[in-house]
Amino acid sequence: MGRIRSIQCAGDFVECGVNAGFLSSAILSYLDWDGLGKRFYLIDTFEGPVMEQFSDEEIARGRRAAAQQSCSAGAYVTDIARVRRNYSEWRGIEIVKGRVPDVLQAIDTKSVAFLHLDMNCAYPETSALRHFWPYVSNGGIVLFDDYAYFGFDEQGRAIDEEIAALRAELLVLPTGQGLILKT
Numbered sequence: 579m580g581r582i583r584s585i586q587c588a589g590d591f592v593e594c595g596v597n598a599g600f601l602s603s604a605i606l607s608y609l610d611w612d613g614l615g616k617r618f619y620l621i622d623t624f625e626g627p628v629m630e631q632f633s634d635e636e637i638a639r640g641r642r643a644a645a646q647q648s649c650s651a652g653a654y655v656t657d658i659a660r661v662r663r664n665y666s667e668w669r670g671i672e673i674v675k676g677r678v679p680d681v682l683q684a685i686d687t688k689s690v691a692f693l694h695l696d697m698n699c700a701y702p703e704t705s706a707l708r709h710f711w712p713y714v715s716n717g718g719i720v721l722f723d724d725y726a727y728f729g730f731d732e733q734g735r736a737i738d739e740e741i742a743a744l745r746a747e748l749l750v751l752p753t754g755q756g757l758i759l760k761t
């Protein structure tokens with residue numbers, strides 16, 4: 579059983595960019611998830627990044643080439659049965675296969691306590707932030723995996739523009755992640 583048995587913040591958990599589920603599985607293990615009564619939406623193409631979503635600046639910076647290389651090396655999980663098996667021990671798990679932002683219309687939660695964005699590409703990350711922001715609860719967390727990570731400058735800049743429009747504030751973490759606490 580996980581260590582955290584109650585969470586004050588209302589709402590479900592959402593991750594865009596799941597792959598094999600490293601971070602979300604760690605979160606689920608750390609929490610006493612089944613006792614919380616929340617849902618965890620895990621959204622991914624489960625086919626790797628969407629190559630046409632990279633901007634010209636990201637392509638120039640080598641982000642699309644890096645994604646293509648990772649795909650060729652088999653770094654992205656395509657076996658959805660394996661993903662389902664990984665999460666079968668927890669309740670309230672919604673595995674959603676599709677492209678962000680197109681697939682977001684299918685997500686029925688209207689209250690989000692935790693949003694994790696880890697798609698390594700500016701367009702789906704800013705689109706997902708814009709989509710979910712009105713639903714993020716007071717005290718809810720938005721975590722960007724690569725906001726200030728080496729080589730992700732274009733993504734960080736695009737997120738900066740989006741959060742300025744939302745009048746949000748972001749804390750940069752030494753890991754390269756970016757964290758917003760919505761108040």
Ligand SMILES: C[S@@+](CC[C@H](N)C(=O)[O-])C[C@H]1O[C@@H](n2cnc3c(N)ncnc32)[C@H](O)[C@@H]1O
Pocket residue numbers: 594595596597598599600601602621622623624625626627628631654655676677678679696697698699702
């Ligand atoms: C770096 S991995 C995610 C790692 C994961 N968070 C973990 O803890 O291991 C990036 C994932 O984003 C997914 N992805 C990229 N662009 C996407 C998009 N537009 N829609 C849905 N998934 C996307 C890829 O398929 C890939 O699995």
